[in-house]
Amino acid sequence: MDKRFDYSQAAAEADRCLLCHDAPCSKGCPANTDPGKFIRKFKLKNIKGAIRTIKENNIMGGACGVLCPTSKLCEKECCSSELDRPIRIGKIQEFLVRYGKDIEFQVFEKPEALLEKVAVIGSGPAGLSCGAELAKKGYQVTVFEKESEPGGVLRYGVPAYRFDKELLSQELDDIKHLGVKFECDCDIKNPGEAEELLNKGFKAVFIATGLWDAATILSNPPDGVYNSVEFLLNSHTEQMDILNNEVKNKKVAVIGGGSVAMDCAGLASKFQASDVYLVYRRSFCQMPAEKDELFDTLEDNVHFMILNQPKEYIKDQDGRLTGIKLIRTRLSDPDGTNRRSPVEIKDSQWVLDVDLVVEAIGNKAFDNSNDLYPDVDVDDKNLIKASLDDCQTSNKAIFAGGDIVRGPSLVVNAVQDGKTAADAMDSYLKKGRTNNE
């Protein structure tokens, strides 16, 4: 993790920008944040304009600046790469959004909310972006959130050392300033409740509940085994100290090779575990996590146990975890893909002594999630079926986006879904209005 840019560094970096015609970086941003434009504005000293461009296009521009895997998005397209290295777009973006607060710059005028009432379920980046866009268009927006504070993964997932709550609060303030109302501690959980909002005065609903169930790997986990969702969630609540104590000076194994696994391993390391093992059944280059995440994790002194497949938990008489039985694997014969499967090596089982395990092999939708919206079609993974062009579901008044539609994805994609949905909801409601005339 490198340091934030200050003004001089951000300005110097922006100065490297080639201000390309038909900026390819802007095309590389899934949410149309338009880096080509905001960097030009910054470079030409129109700094408020630069902040305005970011925030008008992407209400979570600060979060994206910190969290986007830029080397696969905007920065991947940067023409400067041909000369030396890409412009650090994400870092400039983060700087500009934070700077907006330093200079007390209020981007948005408070819109008048004269249009229909609309509901958003879930306050992750998808819900926040949709709510903000609808409020800008003049709708009366209420966001329902089951947790006690808004933010979704940004608040209860991504570890605090990687993304600070201060930036989240800043962006939430912008959204509140736009007139979006939040109903927290409000779990929409009864069968059909999501759809019933339509009978309670809300003319359209956006579902953005994300993925909060954890896939599990070994059955009957003993005490001492966490899944990534609870492990990370606890790190963000009053459970934090207890969790920290459980980890400190202990041996921890994290199972998985994706970004979430890296976050869990990084967190265990920050909590001063004596040893952190990352257990992954394929090889290093098959790990789905981003390259910089992998290297950051290595720098956190995490031991990578690649080509090892977990078989079974070992526990003591009291049922407490003492270790994990692993079997060595090799990769199947090359098949031209990067997903060569792991093949267990006979008789190569061994036991890794650990005090705590975090299973981090992926988030999924709750099995009963469809009960909340029985009219809405879902697929076999309980993901809501909606086209990414308009986010509309099989129920015309219900829209959905973010992870609950895409499966595990990115903040920036969730933001774009929120924008797409807001436009589609607006057209849908406009149509209703003209039909009524």
Add this chain to the structure above:
Amino acid sequence: MNKNSIDLSIDFCGVNFKNPFLLSSSPVSNSAEMVARSFDAGWSGVVFKTLNSDTVPIIHPSPRMYGYGYGRKKLVGLQNVEMISDRPLKDNLADFLYLKKKYPGHVLISSIMGFSNDEWAYLAKASEDNGADMLELNFSCPHMAVEGAGHHVGQAFDLIEKFTTTVKECVSIPVIAKMTPNITDMTEPAIYAKNGGADAISAINTVSGISGIDLDAIVPTPNIFGLSSNSGTSGPVIKPIGLRFISDMAKCDELSLPLSGIGGIETWIDALEYILLGASTIQVTTGIIHYGYDIVEDMIEGLTDFMVEKKIAKLSDLVGKALGSLKTTDQFDLKRQGCSVYDLEKCVGCGQCYTVCKDAGGFALEWDEKKRQPVLIEDKCLSCMICSFVCPVKDLITFKEMPENWKREDAVVMDESLKTKIKYEPFKNFIK
């Protein structure tokens, strides 16, 4: 106050401009196809590329420009040997008609330059007859070798008055005189233009200069097949010169004409500086040569945000606002003295401040080798502030005022004993 309450429009010689930002006469305003795109981008008007009357063929040297870079920065200056328009007059005039038809709300200013009295009159009339809202008389092109043309006129003040009078007699649209900076005092020729009837002054055209030498060929740049010339410099490097001339004219009561500021404008801040020193419209070439027409979006947005912040609704209220503090140096309050302040929390340890203070300042810094940090001896600080200009960290080195009784240490004399040996008598001023 918000963005919508800001009025960037301005009256200039009775003509209304939606905003103060115009293309200046140059390749950026060479044809209607280009100008139309600039209007779409947000420019409120154009001074079209200086017309020629088809009497002498115009052929531009090739290559005709050279980019003057400094470190990473490209185009801090631009050198050019371009002539006036090489297009047939009819093409340019047809483009005038097109622009006026398509963009009636935008201002079309025709730049003209004649080689004789009659030619000035001819071009002025042709411009007015084909829709020009105003004229700009180019008394300032530095590339005209002929006496009585370009900046040779700008340097021969009676010709300025004569040609302006001629033009004013045959047209009724407002007339701007465009000045060359290749003189010492601009108010004088400006007053000649005024006496000839000019309604406004624009300045500056390019500054005569040489920006480099092609060392392989031993020919200054641009190298035009083995030859070069003293030629026109434009861009950010000439802004200080432009600001100076504009402010001189703005302060001149005898002149008191509206001013159009030109020279090194790229950002809203540059534009605002010209406005604060008395310009009410501003013109741009090199900024567009560097970045394209879109920079006007940033000029408009940046200036608007500034006005919101300062709660100034009308652009005209900004014109000349900085002039009041611009005085001759003898009026400074020299009793008030200050020195630099170091916020060493932010220091990265490069030591550039130490080097420059030692070799070009008051030697007011010591170097803490262990910490790799400067240690300031306030009493030796000259407040030249050069350290702050080289420091890579924003706001690490700032300025503060010292108490009234504070006295700066004199620079060290290496060997006081040598004072007994100097040949010296105190200076007596006999001329009373």
